[in-house]
Amino acid sequence: MKLLYGKPVAEKILSRLKRDISLCDSKPGLAVILVGNDKASHLYVNLKEKTAVEIGMNFFRHDLRDDVAQEEILQLIEKLNADEKVHGIIVQLPLPQGFDTQKIISNIDPKKDADGFHPTNTELFLQGKFGIAPVFPRAILQLIASSREDLKDKKAVVVANSDEFGKIMSAMLKRENIIASYILSGNISSQLGQIGDSDIVVSAVGSPGLLRGEMLKNGSIVIDGGIEKVGDKVFGDVDFGSVKALDGFITPVPGGVGPVTIACLLENVYLAFEAQQKEK
Numbered sequence: 001m002k003l004l005y006g007k008p009v010a011e012k013i014l015s016r017l018k019r020d021i022s023l024c025d026s027k028p029g030l031a032v033i034l035v036g037n038d039k040a041s042h043l044y045v046n047l048k049e050k051t052a053v054e055i056g057m058n059f060f061r062h063d064l065r066d067d068v069a070q071e072e073i074l075q076l077i078e079k080l081n082a083d084e085k086v087h088g089i090i091v092q093l094p095l096p097q098g099f100d101t102q103k104i105i106s107n108i109d110p111k112k113d114a115d116g117f118h119p120t121n122t123e124l125f126l127q128g129k130f131g132i133a134p135v136f137p138r139a140i141l142q143l144i145a146s147s148r149e150d151l152k153d154k155k156a157v158v159v160a161n162s163d164e165f166g167k168i169m170s171a172m173l174k175r176e177n178i179i180a181s182y183i184l185s186g187n188i189s190s191q192l193g194q195i196g197d198s199d200i201v202v203s204a205v206g207s208p209g210l211l212r213g214e215m216l217k218n219g220s221i222v223i224d225g226g227i228e229k230v231g232d233k234v235f236g237d238v239d240f241g242s243v244k245a246l247d248g249f250i251t252p253v254p255g256g257v258g259p260v261t262i263a264c265l266l267e268n269v270y271l272a273f274e275a276q277q278k279e280k
Contacts, residue, residue: 001222001243001250002147006139006259009146013263017270018055028273029058030114030266031086033076036066036096040229045092051262057269060086066096073099074107081109087276088114088269111276114268122164126171132268137165137172139260140202140223144173147221147249151178156200157191158182159210159237169202185210208235213242222250225257 021027030052034045045061052059062076073091080086089112095101105113110120116134124131144151156178160166166182173180178200183191185205195201195215203211204225216222226237236253243250251257 001246001248004143004146004221004223004249004251004256006143006251006256009142010259010263013142013260013267014051014055017057017263017266020270021056024273026277027056027058028088028270029060029086030088030090030269031060031062031080031083032090032092033062033064033073034092035064035068035073035099038094038096041092041094048262048265052266052269055266057266058085070099070104073104077104077107081107081112086112087273088112088265090115090265112272114265114272116268122168126167128171128175132272133172134168135264135268136204136225136257136261137169138264139257140169140204140225141172141176142260142264143223143251143257144200144202144221145176149221149249151176151200154178154199155197156180156202157194157198159185159188159195159201159203159205161185161205165204169204173200173202203237205237207237209239210237212239213244213246216243216246216248219247221248223257224251224253227253227258 032045032048034041049059049061080089089108091104093101105117106119108118110118113121113132116132121131125133156173158166158169158180160182170180170182183194185207192215196217198217198220200221201216202223202225206226206228208228208230222238224236224238228235234254238250
């Protein structure tokens with residue numbers, strides 16, 4: 001299988017953003033709220049900060065203790081919603097136990113919801129209306145397109161661990177004239193025929209070895225959006241060794257979806273910045 005690396009796809013997006021930002025009188029700003037000491041979360045936020053600064057975007061980082069009161073987080077979000085220098089807000093997930101993630105995300109102004117997780121934006125997206133598109137599915141779509149294959153009327157299956165992601169990812173694929181459906185990871189053993197019949201397979205579960213080469217159609221495009229750390233190594237959902245002999249395309253883990261997700265996040269911030277400037 002040919003590897004679909006995320007870096008060149010991300011660099012193309014970031015290069016365009018850097019040029020566009022350099023032409024602006026004021027700069028778009030991203031605020032990130034990071035709660036607790038999760039090492040992976042700190043790594044992701046560091047990468048977001050580094051990339052944002054490199055393209056000329058303002059970055060406002062708020063590191064909070066894991067024993068912070070939820071009300072304090074909500075008050076910070078309220079403050080950021082009102083801050084004209086902040087055009088995009090994200091809360092780095094997962095949050096430590098004890099926090100109501102949905103309530104916290106729902107308090108972000110939908111116009112500043114850079115991840116596209118707010119219920120209002122999710123609903124708008126599923127209805128095919130304008131809103132901030134969810135970042136992770138957008139990144140996956142960019143990687144599929146980077147294969148340069150003709151995608152029209154291709155069959156796609158999304159292996160998801162939630163109905164919400166399955167519906168959103170399927171909807172995004174359908175917009176590209178791809179015939180898409182989703183299955184939940186817990187039902188995978190009864191859906192092997194559907195996976196084997198698909199030209200495009202998207203998996204975002206976080207379960208190493210979930211998919212093997214014998215389950216996939218030869219020549220398929222496989223986007224591995226799962227990530228799980230085992231010891232010192234990071235694995236995706238696909239058993240990489242078992243697919244190498246197949247024709248087609250696959251994203252590596254790490255180095256596949258991750259870089260493009262960050263680029264799409266910053267693109268969402270820029271689009272939110274543009275929309276907010278027009279409202280002034």
